[in-house]
Amino acid sequence: MWILGIETSCDETAIGIVEDGPRVLANVVASSQRFHQQYGGVVPEIAARVHVEVIWQVLEEALHEANVAITDLDAVAVTRGPGLPGALLIGLSFAKGLALSLERPLVGIDHLAAHLYAGQMTQADLELPYIGLVVSGGHTLLCVVHPEQRYELLGETKDDAVGEAFDKVAKVLGLGYPGGPIIDQLSAEGRSDAVAFPRSTAKDGFDFSFSGLKTAVYTYVRKLEDGARGMGHGTADPTPPVSRPPPHALLLDRQAIADIAASFQEAAVDILTTKTLRACQRTGIRRLVVGGVAANRRLRQRLMQDGASKGLQVVFPPVELCVDNGAMVGGLALELLRRGSCAPLSLNIDPNLCLS
Secondary structure (H helix, E strand, O other), X not given: OEEEEEEOOOXXXXXXXXXXXXXXXXXXXXXXXXXXXXXXXXXXXXXXXHHHHHHHHHHHHHHHHXXXXXXXXXXXXXXXXXXXXXXXHHHHHHHHHHHHHHOOOEXXXXXXXXXXXXXXXXXXXXXXXXXXXXXXXXXXXXXXXXXXXXXXXXXXXXXXXXXXXXXXXXXXXXXXXXXXXXXXXXXXXXXXXXXXXXXXXXXOOOOEOOHHHXXXXXXXXXXXXXXXXXXXXXXXXXXXXXXXXXXXXXXXOHHHHHHHHHHHXXXXXXXXXXXXXXXXXXXXXXXXEEEEOOOOHHHHHHHHHHHXXXXXXXXXXXXXXXXOOHHHHHHHHHHHHHOOOOEOOOOOOOOOOOOO
């Protein structure tokens, strides 16, 4: 069975074609990231416009890469949430048009569930249930994935998602957007113990919070910036605190910025690792899948090392299945089709969908 998977939840226009679920025949991703960089984050209107402009081209590339004719497809799957409303609507409308014209089943997919399923596509012998950790720009959560793709939510972020925290810290440090890969790369030059940033790891519960960590970085950079300007040495800052621009680390040298980046990343990874391993211990489940934009070098290293020391099976999808992609959407769709789960053409988007 050949399934087309369409993913447009944010700034990637992605279409994948899979055969019988795990086998990826095509996985084409077109990102509008360069259009958002000057704004320091994704602009929803720009993302939606680019989806409209490139989605047909992405489809044609995917069909060519898979060496499949559009009439050979057996089903059309599409992300219906969570994500940016305008972006989701473009993908769903496109999928409905294909399903209607080809007279093929339509399958609506939860974006977060697809990220976790990418781990199952990677590890064919993975047994369920397993602990799932989703880390991305908009979501951070822990869950148990039971047989038949039933999800039990354990905890989620109460403020900023970890990816959002990386983006905001990168902005404070003057590093650009997106912050995740930039901080990950720069951290290799810094000392992860240079700054003792706080870890929000409450003993009970599995919810996450990264706002305090983000604020601690902001405050620390402001303090260094003031010191570099001679603050505390008889020089008063004439600008009222509420009117001062945010710190941007331009007065700091590269090593100081690298140390801050490495220390921030270590704190964030500590929070994620501690909560995740605690979930494995509390539930007694010894299998872990990390989904979402989980390409961070340090997170992979810590979870693999700490997980192995506790006898856990830790699965990270390959990098090409960590970014938002259509292959994971098509892969999960096969599981749903096997249970007779098809969507009507009246299917609507759900920007706040969470593991449904």
